[in-house]
Amino acid sequence: MVKLKDKKRISSLHLINQKIPFGEILLVENNGEQENNEIISKEKALKKAQEQKKDLVCFRLPDPDKKTLAVCKIVDYQKYLYELKKKPKIQKTVLKKIELTYRIGEKDEETKIEKVKKWLESNHQVKVSLKMVGREREYKELILEKCKKIIANLQSQSEGIKLQGKIKLQGKIYSFLLQKSK
Numbered sequence: 001m002v003k004l005k006d007k008k009r010i011s012s013l014h015l016i017n018q019k020i021p022f023g024e025i026l027l028v029e030n031n032g033e034q035e036n037n038e039i040i041s042k043e044k045a046l047k048k049a050q051e052q053k054k055d056l057v058c059f060r061l062p063d064p065d066k067k068t069l070a071v072c073k074i075v076d077y078q079k080y081l082y083e084l085k086k087k088p089k090i091q092k093t094v095l096k097k098i099e100l101t102y103r104i105g106e107k108d109e110e111t112k113i114e115k116v117k118k119w120l121e122s123n124h125q126v127k128v129s130l131k132m133v134g135r136e137r138e139y140k141e142l143i144l145e146k147c148k149k150i151i152a153n154l155q156s157q158s159e160g161i162k163l164q165g166k167i168k169l170q171g172k173i174y175s176f177l178l179q180k181s182k
Contacts, residue, residue: 015058015070016077017046022062026069039069049074097127100150102136102143113153120154120161120180129175143174154178 015021020042027045028037042056049056055077062070096119098112119126128150130143147167155161164177 014077015061016055017049020056020058020070020072022058022070024069025058025072028059028071028073045072045074095125095127097129099129099131101131101133102139102146103133109150113150113157116154116178117158120158120178123180125164126178127175128178129173132172132174137172140169140174147174147176151176151178 023042024039025042025045026037027040027048045056052074054074056072057075057077057080058070058072060068060071062068096116098116100109100112104112116126116128128147130147132140132143136143144167151163160181161178162181164179167174167176
C-alpha cells in the first residue's frame with residue numbers, strides 16, 4: 001500500500017487507487033497472459049488490490065477513438081517505483097564531429113585521431129570530415145586515400161571500430177562515420 005507521506009510525491013507519476021477516474025477498466029494479471037485479463041469495475045479492482053495489500057495502478061489511459069479501456073494492474077507500487085529507478089539508463093549515442101584538411105600536420109593528425117579514439121571508446125559515433133581547399137579538389141584520389149589511411153590507422157590502434165556506410169563526397173568535403181561495434 002502507498003504510504004500517506006509519499007502520496008504527494010508520487011501522485012504526479014501514475015494514476016493509482018482512488019485517483020483512477022474511470023468506471024470500467026481492463027485489469028491485467030501479473031503474469032501478463034491474455035486469458036487472465038478481465039474487464040471489471042474500478043471498485044471491484046480496488047477491493048482485489050486491498051485484499052492482496054497492493055495498489056491498483058493505471059498503466060495506459062483509454063483511447064476514445066479506438067474504444068479501448070484504461071489498462072490497470074495490481075502491483076506493489078513502492079516496489080514498482082524502486083525497479084523503475086534501478087533499471088539501467090540506456091546511453092544514447094552522440095554524434096561527434098571532427099574536421100581535417102589534406103595538408104594537416106603529422107602531430108596535429110595524431111592528436112585528432114587520439115580524440116576520435118576517445119570518443120569511440122565512450123560509445124559515440126564520430127563523423128570525420130576532410131575538407132578540400134583550393135587545388136586539392138583536383139586530387140580527389142589522394143584525399144580518398146587519406147580517408148582510408150585514417151580509418152586503417154584507427155582500426156589498427158583499437159579493435160572493434162567499423163565504418164558506417166561509405167566514404168561520401170559532399171561538395172568539397174569527404175566525410176565518413178565511424179562507430180565502435182558492440
